[in-house]
Amino acid sequence: MTEPLKLGIAGLGTVGAGLVRLLEAHGARLAAALSRPIRIVAVSARSRGKGRGCDIHEFRWFDDPVALATDPDIDVFVELMGGDEGVPKEAVEAALKAGKHVVTANKALLAKHGVALAALAESNGVALNFEAAVAGGIPVIKSLRESLLPNSIERIYGILNGTCNYILTTMEEEGRSFADVLKEAQEKGYAEADPTFDIGGFDTAHKLSLLTSLAFGTEVAFDQIHVEGIEKITQADIESADDLGYRIKLLGVAMRTASGIEARVHPTMVPKHSAIAEVSGVTNCVAIDGDFTGSMLLVGAGAGAHPTAAAVASDIIDIARGLVIAPFIVSTRDLKPHQRARLGEHQGAYYVRLTVVDAPGTMAVIAKRMGDENVSLESVVQRRERHVLPGSGKAGVPGRPAQVTLITHDTTENAMRAALEAIEKDGKATEPPQMIRIEKL
């Protein structure tokens, strides 16, 4: 049995307390498996006395996380404070400079300063591990750094935000509106009081920026991601998707294209008969397409105290085993600049929902505008008027708004946008068109 691996934990919120409980529950077994005990020696948090469901009185207490980060008695600094500037950043930097390994769940910090922190870790010969930063219960960072390294990755995509997936799943299962479900999610504590960061797709983009770097060997470039949220998804879209054999998910997608890396976050149609379509509620998933491994899908808890604590623990275990991999696989010196693909050149199929005046000739105009841009249609469905009660079977009324939903064959984003703009100019649409990309799985 070698010397214990000594941890200093900054941040004792749900994840930090979960980690304390995990090491209470499994410390002895882990010590046997690793031939090395993992021991928490010091902690830091906002409030010392707060009830956390775990016993911290045996750990040395630090008011200042930065002081904890450089304490001579710790081997690993575990950063679970969150926040992309200020103390968390200073503490992680101080730890790395002091030659401490760092384990963090802080996606915002890494999305903003990941490359600089990785460079610090490399120059000090220590680990900067962040499995818990993306899809806590899914070992996607480890899969990219290790299991899938033999591959050239062609695409990585997934459901990376539990709040959005919960809202979309509930809208579908209960036939309720976005606003209604969001309000309930906020009341239940599944969504923040200001939900913009989640439902606007930004949290997904933070995570995607890290996955993109790992998958393609490029610098972290959160600001180069095209981001759309789920705010505009209506019950009409969900029902039409179902009719047409699809389900709507907020996906983060990054893929290689001829013009660069296409990284995008947006509501996406996925085939109803696919494993990813069955990833429901707060569950997350990540799919990775490699040239040798083929397609691999990982499904698991996206967040939560215990799954996230387990991810942090797995990072610590790697350190205990002496495994230190460059944070972004290759040295930060060898990371390529993120070359952003032109989204206009995105190739794929589209779902379009148009609210139009139900008058003779409307369909002909729509079809002509699509044809003018060489967009060919796989299916066209004219649905009964919105706002009628489900099951009333009420057909559209001439002169009043009707819903037309289209699925296109593969085309380009530029062609779609041009066609929809032309249709809007024709004055047949009574609302802005809804356009949702279809992802081939």
Added chain:
Amino acid sequence: MTEPLKLGIAGLGTVGAGLVRLLEAHGARLAAALSRPIRIVAVSARSRGKGRGCDIHEFRWFDDPVALATDPDIDVFVELMGGDEGVPKEAVEAALKAGKHVVTANKALLAKHGVALAALAESNGVALNFEAAVAGGIPVIKSLRESLLPNSIERIYGILNGTCNYILTTMEEEGRSFADVLKEAQEKGYAEADPTFDIGGFDTAHKLSLLTSLAFGTEVAFDQIHVEGIEKITQADIESADDLGYRIKLLGVAMRTASGIEARVHPTMVPKHSAIAEVSGVTNCVAIDGDFTGSMLLVGAGAGAHPTAAAVASDIIDIARGLVIAPFIVSTRDLKPHQRARLGEHQGAYYVRLTVVDAPGTMAVIAKRMGDENVSLESVVQRRERHVLPGSGKAGVPGRPAQVTLITHDTTENAMRAALEAIEKDGKATEPPQMIRIEKL
């Protein structure tokens, strides 16, 4: 750049040739990422001159795999011959004794001699890695050894045989019989001329025996697994499952119970609306329930030259990075004996299909026999007679055989067996009852 990691590969079938191609395609990138080239220096195979779609003339040739295994110039012996006795076993033993790391895809060898070989690896301080032995394209071994180590695993289960899943998926999608689909699979080369090993569930059991040891820290005990194959699954079962909201998959399941490890391979009903139900064709999956991580599902290619070669390469990469973990996580000295749970005490719900005489009182007898054993029924469906054309809507004819399908609430295997035995004794059933376990996901 340190010294190259030098490989000797025994076996140049599809996987071996795939590995040669993988290192041709990605060797330079891997060398950069690892700061260490991976180099094939010697090979051995049945026939030197055979066309393989890869160039092997630069590698030293060995007629004898055992001589290759102990060659002073290799660091890692890669065993891709297959077979659980004779030369492959001798070669792996010789390599381990000579202090060579071993990477193998040979599940049969490990299911039979895994613990002895692991002990050899440990005493010689080398790796015995076998990611490719179970669900090639899915990093399940690595997940158990590393990512999920913080957990106490409660259950591990999955679709581990592509041939069976292909047959069941095709039966369902095309409404064809087992015999018919099997014949076609054999003609296409998806199934062996003697398919017993696959369709009888034994291949799944080999893989499950390895997963069980890793998950529960027990000795490998292939012969302690309850094994049923898919031969008796009929179109009637598939249709009834669909009616009742289920799909049939051949699962390998291992779980902790009060009386020991319940390890079983059998056709299983899984809810139609689940990710695992959408794992179709030759794709494999593994689900793992941990006390902290919760449920995690991994989906990917089960076999194939390239996915398997990538798994072998990932094992080699771990060695190049200096990561050597005990083959079954803990030392073989610390593996517990496999204590087999009594299957009769299995708790769960069941699907039962009875072919009965369609006469007054039959249902009452069935219901009484179930009630006598305290088996309560969730649903009962009497279907039209079998062998009528789908869609004919032909109802059952009194006095002729009818199909009764039941879904029970949770009960025990012993109760189910007793109830079915009593029903058979009553003489109402014209065929042996079909009983399929339902797995809670």
